[in-house]
Amino acid sequence: MQHAIDWHQVLLRLLDRRPTKSPFCFKQIHALFLTTGLALHSYPFSRLLSLSSLPHLFSSLDGNHSCYSYSLLLCSPRPPSAFLINTLTSSLASSGHHHLALSLYSLLSINPTIRNYPNPHTYPSLLKACSTSSHLLPLGLALHARLIKLLFIPLDPFVVTSLLILHSRRDRIDACRSLFDQIPCPDLPAWNAVLSCYARRSDDSFFAAAEVLFLFQELQLSPSPAIPNEISLVALVGACGELATLSLGTWAHAYIQRRKSLVVNRFVGASLIDMYSKCGCLNLAFQVFDNLLHTEKDTFCYNAMMRGLATHGHGHGVLSLFEGMRREGIQPDDVTLLLVMSGCSHSGLLEEGRRCFERMAGEFGILPKLEHYGCLVDILGRAGRLEEAHEVLRKMPVKPNAVLFRSLLAACRVYRSLHFGETSIVKLMQLKPLYAGNYVLLSNIYADVGRWDDAVRVRKAMKERDIDKSPGLSLVEIDGTFHEFSTGHHTHPQAKEIYAMLDRISRRFHECGPIPLK
DNA sequence: ATAGGGTTAG
Numbered sequence: 305m306q307h308a309i310d311w312h313q314v315l316l317r318l319l320d321r322r323p324t325k326s327p328f329c330f331k332q333i334h335a336l337f338l339t340t341g342l343a344l345h346s347y348p349f350s351r352l353l354s355l356s357s358l359p360h361l362f363s364s365l366d367g368n369h370s371c372y373s374y375s376l377l378l379c380s381p382r383p384p385s386a387f388l389i390n391t392l393t394s395s396l397a398s399s400g401h402h403h404l405a406l407s408l409y410s411l412l413s414i415n416p417t418i419r420n421y422p423n424p425h426t427y428p429s430l431l432k433a434c435s436t437s438s439h440l441l442p443l444g445l446a447l448h449a450r451l452i453k454l455l456f457i458p459l460d461p462f463v464v465t466s467l468l469i470l471h472s473r474r475d476r477i478d479a480c481r482s483l484f485d486q487i488p489c490p491d492l493p494a495w496n497a498v499l500s501c502y503a504r505r506s507d508d509s510f511f512a513a514a515e516v517l518f519l520f521q522e523l524q525l526s527p528s529p530a531i532p533n534e535i536s537l538v539a540l541v542g543a544c545g546e547l548a549t550l551s552l553g554t555w556a557h558a559y560i561q562r563r564k565s566l567v568v569n570r571f572v573g574a575s576l577i578d579m580y581s582k583c584g585c586l587n588l589a590f591q592v593f594d595n596l597l598h599t600e601k602d603t604f605c606y607n608a609m610m611r612g613l614a615t616h617g618h619g620h621g622v623l624s625l626f627e628g629m630r631r632e633g634i635q636p637d638d639v640t641l642l643l644v645m646s647g648c649s650h651s652g653l654l655e656e657g658r659r660c661f662e663r664m665a666g667e668f669g670i671l672p673k674l675e676h677y678g679c680l681v682d683i684l685g686r687a688g689r690l691e692e693a694h695e696v697l698r699k700m701p702v703k704p705n706a707v708l709f710r711s712l713l714a715a716c717r718v719y720r721s722l723h724f725g726e727t728s729i730v731k732l733m734q735l736k737p738l739y740a741g742n743y744v745l746l747s748n749i750y751a752d753v754g755r756w757d758d759a760v761r762v763r764k765a766m767k768e769r770d771i772d773k774s775p776g777l778s779l780v781e782i783d784g785t786f787h788e789f790s791t792g793h794h795t796h797p798q799a800k801e802i803y804a805m806l807d808r809i810s811r812r813f814h815e816c817g818p819i820p821l822k
Numbered sequence: 823a824t825a826g827g828g829t830t831a832g
Contacts, residue, residue: 346823346824347823347824348824350824350825351824353825354825386825387824387825388825389825390825390826391824391825392825393825393826394825394826395825423825423826424826425825425826426825426826427826427827428825428826428827429825429826429827430826431826431827432826432827460826460827461827462826462827463826463827464827465826465827465828466826466827466828467827468827468828469827469828491827491828492828493827493828494827494828495828496827496828496829497827497828498828499828499829500828500829503829505831533828533829534829535828535829536828536829537829538829538830539829542829542830542831569829570829570830571829571830572829574829574830574831575829575830578830578831602830604830604831605830607830607831608830608831611831611832639831639832642832675832
């Protein structure tokens, strides 16, 4: 007996250290588990299982991995308990083996001899696996149906939260909300899930952003001990950016700074940079960027800052930040290169933009996507290289979309030459025959080059097809006051109500006075 | 006793 207890401790220690080295060590320890009988003990065995899917131990490319991971459980000396199955499921799911986790479930959930399986602990990791890859979403719905059938009701907060995430990936915001509303006393992860769900722009970003502000206030007023953390703040700051409300954005920033427990990590940093850029305060965005901890400045943060610079037309700023990024050894991604190119495009940096495109595949190992080709067409077109732009459109390996044709045509208009644009007109009208912008662009082009008959013809066609162009406004006046909220939202069917709500919320945010130091 | 949910643009 003394002997067995020694093994117990020795092996658990081993498990803490050795298996991180190689699959061979891990298998040796598994063998020892079997020979010493330790595999009969639930706790040590669960430690073995939860380590069994570590990516650096067994890569997903290793064809034997699934067999091995399964054999640990299914060939163990005893039939597996619900606890052990759940351990392996979460281990598989959290290391990206989504299909394996799900097939383990489908293999065992129909087996009536396993007591208490499946149970509520089974579902969160499975639902999470379904939420992360779009082709598994239908399976997630099937799991939801199964949960209802099994009547684990009321569903516990873990299950509800993971269901909420699942439905948010399907843009079913109403489903998310009704799930959230059924949690009697939501904890922080539940609050964060619903906040992020609204913050992740769906089809109705204006309303959703207003809802984030509303929910954040509910969270602050809620009797539950949920204290907002970085994740909550990412949602809040994102919503302020979406609405371009600087006053609320700075309120959120002040909240972060005064709460000692909150740190500006890369998530919060990127959201602040984005928010300040969208509010037109590039200097404040830069301040946040500069104050970010060295270790937190990743590709995403650089991209956020570069996006701010690019949209404000600072092409040279984008380029120098890109150089800084390379100096720091931060790997650019496809978005980075797109931002560099779009910065060049808006600042007329023809050569720099073209060079960036040419270096993409070779130097950075990133294949140009449709957007990169679009940017290249834009760069060439703005520089008056209509023939070259046309060549890119003709020869590109990806099928060009309407945006690319419009981009070339816009350049044709600026340079008053339709020579390389005629084929684009045909393509564009085939692709988007109902888009008002196309007709306006076309008739303007014809007018600019003096082809008045064609201009009239286009306008007539637009009228005949009953295509209407909604006017663009930038300042919104409601009941005699101008609102600072971002453009475009006033066309929202509930604009008036939402603005009124935002006003109320905004006032309440500021009425709470100085944010308590905690 | 040991198993489960929350954060990155256009």
